[in-house]
Amino acid sequence: MQTELSKRLGLEHAVFGFTPFPAVAAAISRAGGFGVLGAVRYTAPDDLKRDLDWIEAHAEGRPYGLDVVMPAKRVEGVTEADVEAVIPAGHREFVRETLAKYGVPELAEGEASGWRITGWMEQVARTQLDVAFDYPIRLLANALGSPPADVVARAHDRDLLVAALAGSARHARKHQEAGIDVVVAQGYEAGGHTGEIASMVLTPEVVDAVDPLPVLAAGGIGSGQQVAAALALGAQGVWLGSIWLTTTEADLHSPALTRKLLAAGSGDTVRSRALTGKPARQLRTEWTDAWDDPAGPGTLPMPLQGLLVADAVSRIRKYEVDPLLGTPVGQIVGRMTGERSVQAVFDDLTRGFERAVERVNRIAGRSGAS
């Protein structure tokens, strides 16, 4: 599974893996892919330093990258407290009532919510970059739009590739104009924030729109057949997020959540604004149903919704309140049926890829096909 881009980065396989877990990122890089650590949850620079040190010590010198969330629209000088102040009382009451209905216990006195939105604020993302630029990362990715011009320039000064996620050809062209080096075309099937266009349609559209920039296909990929399909659509590699959630190296801190993911089918996710205020694919739960119910108050725009539900999500996770327990995950969750190591995922991807290529050659009557 080699492409021009994977060769340029010295990879064995053109498989890029987004993950919030340092152990998964290092394992992806060790397996011959490219691990990308999601930085959004690091609000303290020292925590990010600690985890980048860990990756450095465990990636065996293989390349890896960092993903930050810098929203395209900049809001200057606004603090988390300013944002909190405009959350309507009725929405807070709805959260309280919903948690009470399911008997979700309170966090202990002084216990901080494990999930904050501040990583989505540009000033926080910039502190993450100040830390990360001291490490030999090879790629910087941005989730919500093109990163600001000075960030692209800083990354290029350090010889980093800059990648950005796009859910449409229009977004992809904007990235190209902003000097981005790699576009991640993320289809509707994907876990996390997604647009409305499926990967099968989006990938070739983006490939054609930004040619000759390399494109990585993301969304709904979890098998070697799908990797082969992505390359056939013109992608220079694949970018996977969901599949790592049930690897043995992942640390979800919730056996009940892992069980739910392993049991879920491809129809058990929903694209909902419940978590962040922007449509994000996640497990469908009674929590997402409550927010998506027209009889309820509806969700607030980003970043208000994220702030509103941060403590609630932490409580639901901590106490593993089953009907409400969820996570961002894509439709590929239906193929995540057993816990396995990152290396086992790679073995499966490479074997499946070879089989798919052989099959296409056979069907097309190519010489040399078995």
Ligand SMILES: Cc1cc2nc3c(=O)[nH]c(=O)nc-3n(C[C@H](O)[C@H](O)[C@H](O)COP(=O)(O)O)c2cc1C
């Ligand atoms: C749990 C989870 C969290 C995610 N968080 C981010 C994020 O912080 N930044 C980002 O660029 N993408 C994020 N994504 C999206 C992934 O980078 C990736 O594009 C997506 O998972 C690919 O589709 P797949 O889920 O079908 O593999 C997240 C995905 C998941 C499953």
